[in-house]
């Protein structure tokens with residue numbers, strides 16, 4: 001039997017941290033961590049991800065099928081995880097639904113992407129140049145998961161990245177658990193900033209109209 005105790009604990013710790021941020025509303029979200037070239041641990045479907053139990057994850061193969069005898073069902077969105085692991089050397093994938101990532105995906109979904117520029121925190125994505133841009137794709141939320149996974153796959157470029165699914169959530173991947181969490185936190189910071197900025201500008205414009 002494969003020994004994945006350390007990877008299990010690492011993913012469970014990440015899950016606890018994201019839960020402390022309240023990023024698993026209504027059982028939403030799914031997480032995975034690579035164990036070998038063709039095996040990864042993924043969250044069991046439909047669980048309350050704020051709880052830490054011995055049934056939180058199951059080992060799956062490169063097709064997203066259980067690789068060991070279990071009564072657990074892999075996440076409904078496991079195909080998005082297999083899409084990343086089969087194309088890259090990524091080590092961890094995190095998917096969360098937040099009000100902020102949903103509103104951003106709706107505001108900018110018509111453009112198919114949101115671009116962040118002039119933000120220090122895009123360095124978390126390896127964007128170090130002064131005029132660097134971070135382009136984050138926004139894809140349609142197909143209910144048919146193989147179709148969603150196909151559209152998502154078109155945006156997998158390299159061992160780290162982030163894709164927004166419109167009115168659904170964000171999926172980020174990185175070379176390790178640490179990297180994936182960093183990208184997720186940086187993304188959610190950018191979303192909150194963008195929303196706050198838009199709100200502040202609207203309030204400012206309204207105040208000016210009233211003053212004139």
Ligand SMILES: CSC[C@@H](O)[C@@H](O)C(=O)COP(=O)(O)O
Nearest residue numbers: 026027028029030045046075076
């Ligand atoms: C109730 S959340 C909606 C789910 O369909 C899904 O989007 C999700 O993120 C969690 O599904 P899961 O099967 O638990 O991984």
Ligand SMILES: [Zn+2]
Nearest residue numbers: 028029168169
């Ligand atoms: Zn989801």
